[in-house]
Amino acid sequence: MTEDNVKPVNRETANAFRVAAESLDNETERGTVVLAAAWLDESLTAILAAYMKPAEKKEDLLAPGRPLGDFGTKITLADRLRLVHPSLLKSLDMVRKLRNDFAHISSDLTFETPSVKDRVALLLRENEDLILVMGNLLIKNGMASPPEGQELKIKHMLECLGAKKLFQYICAILNGALAAIKHDLKPADQQFG
Secondary structure (H helix, E strand, O other), X not given: OOHHHOOHHHHHHHHHHHHHHHHHOOOOHHHHHHHHHHHHHHHHHHHHHHHOOOOOOOXXXXXXXXXXXXXXXXXXXXHHOOOOOHHHHHHHHHHHHHHHHHHHOOOOOOOOOHHHHHHHHHHHHHOHHHHXXXXXXXXXXXXXXXXXXXXXXXXXXXXXXXXXXXXXXXXXXXXXXXXXXXXXXXXXXXXXX
């Protein structure tokens, strides 16, 4: 399939995945979490902005420091407007909480810190189906070894890629999912005559 034959939604989804994955690739652990959350916040903002009536003034409700500028508020708004699947919203909220930990706790956090490890485990469990599809594709293409006589599980993917890399891939996948939602989104209908 040539680039010209790719559906626009697939191109946008793949591009959102690629850009996020590449930008996270050489980051520190703190940088990975903070930047991943920024990518996801920006993508969620784009969905909300596409759905809402365009701003008439330069001041935008969705900008940082504005009434709807907080990542958590945007997650809640997307839920209340039914724009994003609850599972994806749950994942976004987990990333938001991790970002808050890494951004606001002065001690050195890593993906091995127990509280971080627990939050990442929840995120991975929420996205287990995506992780296992990715793992099975890696195995099928000879890029990873299958677990000896066992069914593939998240723990095998963690052993193969490590928590940081798996977190990066999940966030890139989530970013791609948000791009697909934005592509297919229609602006809200005016509710008055």
